[in-house]
Amino acid sequence: MPIPQINSNIPLWKQILRNNFSRIDKLADFLELNSGQRSQILQRPDFPLHVPIRLARKMAKGTLDDPITRQFLPTSDELIDNPNFILDPVCDFSFQKEGKLLKKYEGRVLLVCTGACAMHCRYCFRQHFPYESTREFDEELTLIGQDTSIHEVILSGGDPLSLSDELLGALLDRLSGMQHIKRIRFHTRFPIGIPERIDDNFLKVLAKVPQQIYFIIHCNHPKELDQDIFERLKEVQKLGIPVLNQAVLLKGVNDDVATLKELSQCIADNGILFYYLHQLDKVKGSAHFEVDEARGRYLVGEIAKQMPGYAVPKYVREVAGDFNKTLL
Numbered sequence: 568m569p570i571p572q573i574n575s576n577i578p579l580w581k582q583i584l585r586n587n588f589s590r591i592d593k594l595a596d597f598l599e600l601n602s603g604q605r606s607q608i609l610q611r612p613d614f615p616l617h618v619p620i621r622l623a624r625k626m627a628k629g630t631l632d633d634p635i636t637r638q639f640l641p642t643s644d645e646l647i648d649n650p651n652f653i654l655d656p657v658c659d660f661s662f663q664k665e666g667k668l669l670k671k672y673e674g675r676v677l678l679v680c681t682g683a684c685a686m687h688c689r690y691c692f693r694q695h696f697p698y699e700s701t702r703e704f705d706e707e708l709t710l711i712g713q714d715t716s717i718h719e720v721i722l723s724g725g726d727p728l729s730l731s732d733e734l735l736g737a738l739l740d741r742l743s744g745m746q747h748i749k750r751i752r753f754h755t756r757f758p759i760g761i762p763e764r765i766d767d768n769f770l771k772v773l774a775k776v777p778q779q780i781y782f783i784i785h786c787n788h789p790k791e792l793d794q795d796i797f798e799r800l801k802e803v804q805k806l807g808i809p810v811l812n813q814a815v816l817l818k819g820v821n822d823d824v825a826t827l828k829e830l831s832q833c834i835a836d837n838g839i840l841f842y843y844l845h846q847l848d849k850v851k852g853s854a855h856f857e858v859d860e861a862r863g864r865y866l867v868g869e870i871a872k873q874m875p876g877y878a879v880p881k882y883v884r885e886v887a888g889d890f891n892k893t894l895l
Contacts, residue, residue: 578732580764584685588618594640599628607631612641614694614852617687619760625790634788634820638688644855645689654695656848657885666699668707672891676714677721678707680738683729685757685764690815690856692848698725702734708741711748719750728757728764736772743777751778756785758796765799773806780808783842787814787821789829797837804838811842814880816863817856824869831870835878844880846895860884860895 588594594616595605618639627633631642669677682698711717720742727735742748757764773780782803786792800810812834814821821827831841844867847857867882883892 578766578768580761580766583619583761583763586620587686588620588623589616591616591641594618594623597623598626598630598636598640600631601629604629604631607642609641609643609645612645614641614687614689614691616641617684619686621762621793622686622760622791625793632819634826635790637819638690638787638817639686641689645852647852647854649849649854652849652851652854654851656692656850657887666706667704668710670717674716675719675721676711676717677723678704678711679724680704680722680727681725681729684724684726685729685760688756690817690847690850690853692850693725694850694852702730704738704741708738711742712745715747718747719752720748721752721754723754726755726757727753728755728769732768732772735769736775739772739776743775749778750781751776752781752783754783754785758784758799759786759791762796762799765802770802770806773803773808780806782808782810784810784812784839785814786812786830786834787817788826789833792833800837800839809840810838811840813843813845814841815845815847815856816858816866816882817847818858820856822858822862822866824866827866827870828873831874831878831880835874841878841880843892844882846882846884848885864895 588597591608591610595608600608616639622635622639626636630636631640667679669679671677679693679696679698681702682696687694711720722738730738739751742751782800784800804810812830814830816822821830827844834841844863846860846863847853849857863882867879871879881892882895884895886893
């Protein structure tokens with residue numbers, strides 16, 4: 568595997584990001600896939616391949632059935648035509664207050680900081696979202712500043728950790744000066760693929776924020792995790808920032824008791840709470856990942872029998888227009 572060239576002028580995490588797999592043939596070669604397996608790969612997907620080396624190294628060789636491979640390698644299953652799977656399954660478009668600002672729930676807004684991400688999950692519900700190319704938030708921050716009913720700002724995307732520390736710092740400085748904002752929440756998958764993103768400079772940016780921060784990671788399978796990831800997340804926790812995990816229930820990835828129990832145990836042992844287990848958002852091209860809700864309820868019920876309450880996720884679905892997540 569290529570080793571990133573160390574350039575002291577460029578943060579290490581950016582150098583690692585530039586070495587992501589973005590060519591399907593290169594990843595197929597790395598995974599030692601045979602001709603039959605390669606024939607099942609979608610060669611020109613609308614949502615391009617984007618996988619960190621760290622995750623690729625965790626994929627089993629010679630198979631398409633690995634739980635990490637299934638999440639990131641596009642296959643012909645994405646061509647399955649199901650009319651219930653649409654471009655905007657959670658109706659993000661209808662909740663836009665400004666280009667990058669969404670307001671769905673009472674007292675909270677979501678800022679779509681960027682369209683960039685450390686990885687492209689094949690089930691991503693925002694893969695068709697019309698992201699803006701500008702990285703300015705003046706209009707959105709003005710609206711947040713004027714609406715004193717807003718108490719929490721969720722930084723999402725894409726992935727907010729795709730922004731430079733300079734941009735993130737400037738954004739957080741603006742939010743820090745708003746007295747009515749009490750909580751800031753990060754939604755990120757970045758540490759799962761490139762934990763080096765949580766470096767000393769990023770930690771300094773977080774430490775300056777006076778509001779309570781919540782750090783929500785996204786991990787679906789225990790195989791995605793390693794000690795480097797936990798060590799970096801521990802540095803976030805040392806700042807008094809709770810770290811929680813949300814996962815998506817995915818067929819062939821984590822739709823069994825043993826996998827969900829291991830994931831729950833693994834993160835609980837590292838001080839991370841299992842926040843949500845999401846029923847799949849029905850985005851076009853992801854029908855092959857859907858798990859029946861009855862199966863999902865059974866799985867969470869079994870986890871509840873075997874794990875303490877703080878380690879059992881809430882099983883939820885997002886229903887467009889509802890005032891909160893729907894508990895399943």
